[in-house]
Amino acid sequence: MTTRDESDSPAPGLLDTSVILDLDDPDVGDRLPESTMISAVTLAELSAGPHLANDASERARRLTRLQEVEATYVPLAVDSAVARSFGLVTAAVTAGGRSHRRRFADLLIAATAHAHGLPLYTRHRDDFTNLEGLVAVHDI
Secondary structure, three states: OOOOOHHHOOOOEEEOHHHHHOOOOHHHHOOOOOOEEOEHHHHHHHHHHHHHOOOHHHHHHHHHHHHHHHHHOOOEOOOHHHHHHHHHHHHHHHHOOOOOHHHHHHHHHHHHHHHHOOOEEEOOHHHHOOOOOOOOEEEO
């Protein structure tokens, strides 16, 4: 019997909120690494979802997704390392001529990936433009 050395294990990936929202899509799940993580920012975005829903069925759907995510993941915190990475990520985005103000949550998620040395998986690659050299962004 051959055992797998941990150094052979693929690196975990950080999932953007857009990926979490589409996890039921088989095309998404098949393109993710075996081990995945989320940022506390994604949990915050998902927590707002039920409160922003326009009707009861959508509110229930969003609440179910939130509960599934809470049962599955222990989110990575926004700590001092993430805060420092946020400065680098913000500088890279603004140097590329893009505004960082409306993309605060996305940039905190990217900063979480940077601080932990994780690749970032997203459904909206354009949200993470100009981060080359800081974060490996995978559009799925």
